[in-house]
Amino acid sequence: MTDMTLANARIVLPDEVIHGSITVRDGHIAAIEPGKGVPPGAVDVAGDLIIPGLIELHTDNLERHIQPRPRVDWPHAAAILAHDGELASVGVTTVFDAMRVGSVPGGKGRYLKYARNLASELWELRAARALRINHYLHLRAEVCSETLVEEMAEFGPQDRVGIVSLMDHTPGQRQFRDVSKLKAYVQGKLNLTDPEFEEHVAQLHALRRAHGDRHEAAAVAEAARYGAVLASHDDTTDAHVATSAGHGIALAEFPTTLEAARACHAHGIKVMMGAPNLIRGGSHSGNVAAHELAAHDLLDILSSDYVPSALMSAAFLLADLWDDLPRAIATVTANPARAAGLEDRGRIATGLHADLVRVARIKGTPVIRGVWCHGRQVG
Numbered sequence: 001m002t003d004m005t006l007a008n009a010r011i012v013l014p015d016e017v018i019h020g021s022i023t024v025r026d027g028h029i030a031a032i033e034p035g036k037g038v039p040p041g042a043v044d045v046a047g048d049l050i051i052p053g054l055i056e057l058h059t060d061n062l063e064r065h066i067q068p069r070p071r072v073d074w075p076h077a078a079a080i081l082a083h084d085g086e087l088a089s090v091g092v093t094t095v096f097d098a099m100r101v102g103s104v105p106g107g108k109g110r111y112l113k114y115a116r117n118l119a120s121e122l123w124e125l126r127a128a129r130a131l132r133i134n135h136y137l138h139l140r141a142e143v144c145s146e147t148l149v150e151e152m153a154e155f156g157p158q159d160r161v162g163i164v165s166l167m168d169h170t171p172g173q174r175q176f177r178d179v180s181k182l183k184a185y186v187q188g189k190l191n192l193t194d195p196e197f198e199e200h201v202a203q204l205h206a207l208r209r210a211h212g213d214r215h216e217a218a219a220v221a222e223a224a225r226y227g228a229v230l231a232s233h234d235d236t237t238d239a240h241v242a243t244s245a246g247h248g249i250a251l252a253e254f255p256t257t258l259e260a261a262r263a264c265h266a267h268g269i270k271v272m273m274g275a276p277n278l279i280r281g282g283s284h285s286g287n288v289a290a291h292e293l294a295a296h297d298l299l300d301i302l303s304s305d306y307v308p309s310a311l312m313s314a315a316f317l318l319a320d321l322w323d324d325l326p327r328a329i330a331t332v333t334a335n336p337a338r339a340a341g342l343e344d345r346g347r348i349a350t351g352l353h354a355d356l357v358r359v360a361r362i363k364g365t366p367v368i369r370g371v372w373c374h375g376r377q378v379g
Contacts, residue, residue: 005042009050024354027374052333053093053355058303088132088379093355096138102145116154132378136162141219148215152222164223165231235260256287261298274305275314
């Protein structure tokens with residue numbers, strides 16, 4: 001791997017922005033020097049920003065590539081490579097690929113097992129050096145299912161499972177307190193009639209009564225076996241957050257109320273919100289707006305969720321809201337790195353991975369002009 005120097009850059013450090021240069025050697029940041037000069041052989045970035053590579057903790061993007069339409073199963077290798085390339089193009093250099101574990105094999109709203117085989121195909125491509133960026137797994141443990149225990153047992157420490165999130169999509173609570181929102185989503189996705197939707201809701205309630213507590217306990221235990229960070233999902237009340245804290249949860253994904261976000265911070269739990277929520281000005285499910293949490297200093301981490309390009313755009317929106325670019329960039333770099341236990345990336349500092357993004361801002365929109373992962377240009 002050759003040395004590289006990016007010069008005449010505005011470098012976003014953890015607490016300030018300086019004008020200077022970054023030298024990369026053997027995939028790591030070797031030096032950071034102030035000044036506007038361009039040494040011989042250096043790349044002149046013409047005053048563009050250099051920020052750390054983005055770190056994505058929760059994205060549905062791989063699932064979207066393997067099933068671009070309901071009941072359409074796309075070839076997995078091609079889907080993985082397209083997903084990997086798309087994330088590289090929007091500045092993501094480390095991703096925790098979200099895969100659901102826990103299935104409902106029967107009924108109109110059925111969803112089938114896929115995570116184990118998909119993860120194996122992902123690791124085969126990684127071993128073949130076919131991927132551009134760093135990949136870990138985020139297992140979304142669906143407690144309202146039939147097969148969670150069996151599916152989680154198929155994974156182990158060798159699978160790079162970095163996050164396990166407890167997902168409870170039982171209708172009438174958490175994300176879908178308003179069942180009409182769930183009805184619009186499910187009927188739009190699965191083309192269910194009203195009676196079929198009611199049958200689907202009844203099935204989910206029955207599964208939660210039969211398996212929910214056992215599945216939740218099993219997911220907590222399996223996260224410990226993998227050595228993964230444990231996350232909650234859609235906490236709504238103080239009671240939800242108290243339960244999360246009791247499980248040892250360190251990360252709250254998309255709390256649905258201001259009350260829950262405040263309780264998370266009181267328990268030392270980091271709060272993650274969706275970048276699309278921030279960009280759109282609110283939640284598509286009618287829950288608390290990300291900008292409201294940001295205004296109350298309750299927003300720690302952003303996730304692109306279902307729009308990969310949203311991560312960079314939302315970070316710059318936060319920079320405007322807070323009038324603090326380093327703080328905003330940390331929500332997509334340093335903060336997710338720390339939350340996931342990755343201390344070797346997420347900041348521009350000597351000795352860390354040379355995961356870097358060159359960004360210009362044109363009429364308010366961030367424009368990516370280069371992406372490097374471990375010092376290798378990938379976008």
